[in-house]
Amino acid sequence: MPRLIANALLFQLGWLACVLASQRPWLLVAVPAILAIHFFWVASWAREGRMIATVFFLGSALDSFLGNLGVFDFPGESRLLPLWLALLWALLATTLNHSLAWSARPWWRASLLGALFAPPAYLAGARLADVSLPLGTITTLALLALIWALVLPLLHQLAAISRATAKPGP
Numbered sequence: 638m639p640r641l642i643a644n645a646l647l648f649q650l651g652w653l654a655c656v657l658a659s660q661r662p663w664l665l666v667a668v669p670a671i672l673a674i675h676f677f678w679v680a681s682w683a684r685e686g687r688m689i690a691t692v693f694f695l696g697s698a699l700d701s702f703l704g705n706l707g708v709f710d711f712p713g714e715s716r717l718l719p720l721w722l723a724l725l726w727a728l729l730a731t732t733l734n735h736s737l738a739w740s741a742r743p744w745w746r747a748s749l750l751g752a753l754f755a756p757p758a759y760l761a762g763a764r765l766a767d768v769s770l771p772l773g774t775i776t777t778l779a780l781l782a783l784i785w786a787l788v789l790p791l792l793h794q795l796a797a798i799s800r801a802t803a804k805p806g807p
Contacts, residue, residue: 692792710768711768756785
């Protein structure tokens with residue numbers, strides 16, 4: 638139980654560091670530190686590493702797609718997803734088999750959790766990182782609720798597949 642609480646707290650600390658890193662990039666040093674702590678605690682480094690990498694790339698692709706659709710407008714001229722937002726996906730992946738594992742079954746629990754909690758997290762992150770929401774706050778939050786009602790159960794399914802196909806050993 639203490640590790641689950643630590644996992645949740647480290648994710649929250651990482652979330653805050655990433656969002657604030659939009660203005661203070663040096664705060665991104667927290668991410669490798671949090672990932673190192675996570676890997677120190679878990680038994681299967683390879684399995685967790687593959688899952689974290691997969692969630693990082695899939696989540697980054699999703700947020701990049703949403704950014705290019707005009708759901709988010711990041712400061713600056715780049716069409717690329719900011720690193721701080723991409724790294725949030727890696728941090729989220731560290732919770733799927735740990736502090737968020739309780740939400741995997743039944744599937745609707747993850748769907749409800751994603752729909753209710755992801756949109757306010759995006760809104761808070763957008764405000765702290767000076768990201769604008771061109772579609773408006775209500776439309777963006779509703780769209781994110783629908784997306785995350787699907788995303789979190791799918792991420793849990795990915796984690797289950799990762800666990801089922803894992804080879805023994807670190």
